[in-house]
Amino acid sequence: MYLYGTQTVNEKGHLTIGGVDTVDLAHIYGTPLLVYDIALFKERAAAFQETFKKAGIQAQVAYASKAFSSIAIYEVAAQLGLSLDVVSGGELHTAVAANFPREKIHFxxxxxxxxxxxxxxxxxxxxxxxxxxxxxxxxxxxxxxxxxxxxxxxxxxxxxxxxxxxxxxxxxxxxxxxxxxxxxxxxxxxxxxxxxxxxxxxxxxxxxxxxxxxxxxxxxxxxxxxxxxxxxxxxxxxxxxxxxxxxxxxxxxxxxxxxxxxxxxxxxxxxxxxxxxxxxxxxxxxxxxxxGRSLVGDAGTTIYTIGSTKEVPNIRTYVSVDGGMSDNIRPALYGAKYSAASANRMLDPHSDKVTIAGKCCESGDKLIEEAFIAQPVEGDLLAIFCTGAYTYSMASNYNRLPKPAIVFCEDGQHQLVVRRETYEDIIRLDIPLQKIGREQSK
The missing domain is CATH 3.20.20.10 (Alanine racemase)
Structure with missing residues (x-):
């Protein structure tokens, strides 16, 4: 098992990120939950910047924000003196909302x-x-x-x-x-x-x-x-x-x-x-x-809750979680691979070979084909590592699943930076048919 950045295992056997217990985060914010190790983001940014400084070369390190775009991450990037790469009016609008220095924005x-x-x-x-x-x-x-x-x-x-x-x-x-x-x-x-x-x-x-x-x-x-x-x-x-x-x-x-x-x-x-x-x-x-990826990719970890388990004799065991391709399309889209661990039982033997399945109505909704975790129990927390890039930014409401919440962690503190979508958010743009009829009759 490979831990990233500030990730550790505390005396309870729980995964911690930025000095914060992920079990506590799951209780506070629910799951699926995307947790960012902001100290690791800062460390990676500094590594790029320092290399140019040592060589005495004028440079700009621009965060390629298509990897993960939000007001909060733009604010952190600005604090670090990074420039910003945006690829749409929506990303530009997010940068404007974050009051990112305009002269450092590349479109x-x-x-x-x-x-x-x-x-x-x-x-x-x-x-x-x-x-x-x-x-x-x-x-x-x-x-x-x-x-x-x-x-x-x-x-x-x-x-x-x-x-x-x-x-x-x-x-x-x-x-x-x-x-x-x-x-x-x-x-x-x-x-x-x-x-x-x-x-x-x-x-x-x-x-x-x-x-x-x-x-x-x-x-x-x-x-x-x-x-x-x-x-x-x-x-x-x-x-x-x-x-x-x-x-x-x-x-x-x-x-x-x-x-x-x-x-x-x-x-x-x-x-x-x-x-x-x-x-x-x-x-x-x-x-x-x-x-982009190299700044936020391994700074992000997704925490899921395990639900059903299905054994197909002599073939595989499916362990289903409360997210899937709706919050991480990369495995289904181009076979991206991840590693996982039982976040609330990190000290238990991770010897059960399972397939981590999502809850979307697609046979291809498998987050990890072969994962080794502690013997799965309903209600356990599962951490999938290195989900900081191209997960939330590519997330969808397929099957009308709400997008997850996002939390930043650093120095034992945690802050909600993107709230979890609600069912009301999902239908917010829907217009009932009779309302269309009334508009057309005017």
Whole structure:
């Protein structure tokens, strides 16, 4: 059993997070409950920031908030001096509600609407990452009509294959994201923006995928973008001031995963950029990165309550919990793996091999195919580790299940930051048929 961050086992045999007993949290807030170890989030952020500082490189570490978006986590990110990566009007609105420093907000996404781009101008955010020619035309129109300036980056696909699941690789040529670096699209995009009176092109951006453990792909991506930057300087006398190399740094979900320390990924990027800048006498650009999963992934733990147990002789034992694919779609979506433990019986032998099943009406609603836990008893608490990224942000109300509550824990204190949905929340947007009839008759 691998414990993360501040997780410990107390004298009662209960799992604690941030110095708080998870059994107490379950009694106070109910289950399913997503618990964040905020000290671990801070530790990971500091590790990225310190690596750049030691190298004396100007940098921005932007929290890729698609991993988990809420007002509270944005407030913590702001306190730590992080920048913020948002990918929709909704995430931008959350950042505005959190009073996040606008100049540190970067707006991503492969299909930004005209309204969303206007919203970005309204809030005077720090940068828009342009993903396609349609966005270039829209942002030119908006900036010219308003006579307002906006910083932009061009997102490019460097043709680098990262060793990860096909659903979360994004840097190859066949991608819905960005301008292809090899077929001339990136150059065409550059020329449409070069010397525009209101659009300030800062440089380029790439993101090659997620849950990547090796550094070679990051080195190759940095080389590809630096090569293009050198070419632009030679041809157009244009120098990129920013090189954004994205995120995708892997974390440990199970004992099979062997992630590197966050500093290792940054060091590989730094050395590549520094080496090429020296070789070509290129002014060292400011380096931006966008960790998301590697900041919040293993900082989050979901606590469930065990309900029914079903034994299928000679095949498997199903242990069902009070959540499932509605609060964590990743196992059903692309076979993501997790580890688990009996949160209220951590000292008992974890020798029962079971399948952790959710309560959604889908045969594929299995959170863990093979988990080793204490002999399951109805009412036991089950902790599934490393659920801090892409769980709540991808949660749904399938089967009309309410989304879980979220609690932050640190230094023995706990605070509710997202309340549990109620049944009334679920039907809040529903309109009874007779009301539609009355509206139409007016």
């Amino acid at each position: 991503h996404g492969n299909n930004k609407s005209y309204t969303e781009l206007q919203y970005a101008f309204d809030e005077k955010i720090g940068c828009i990452v342009l993903d396609n020619f349609h966005e270039i035309e829209m942002i030119k129109e908006i900036s010219e009509a308003r006579k307002e300036k906006m910083n932009v980056l061009l997102r490019v696909t460097p043709g680098v294959h990262a060793s990860t699941h096909d659903y979360i690789t994004t840097g190859q040529e066949d991608s819905k994201f960005g301008f292809d670096l090899k077929n001339g699209q990136t150059d065409d995009a550059f020329l449409k923006l070069h010397n525009h009176p209101y659009i300030q092109l800062l440089g380029m951006h790439c993101h090659i995928g997620s849950q990547i453990f090796e550094t070679e792909a990051f080195r190759l991506a940095a080389e590809a973008l630096m090569t293009k930057m050198v070419e632009w300087r030679q041809k157009f006398k244009f120098t990129c001031s920013v090189l954004n190399l994205g995120g995708g740094f892997g974390i440990r979900y199970t004992a099979e995963d062997e992630p590197l320390h966050p500093s290792k990924y940054v060091e590989e990027m730094e050395s590549t950029v520094l080496s090429m800048a020296r070789t070509y006498n290129y002014p060292l650009p400011e380096i931006w990165i966008e960790p």
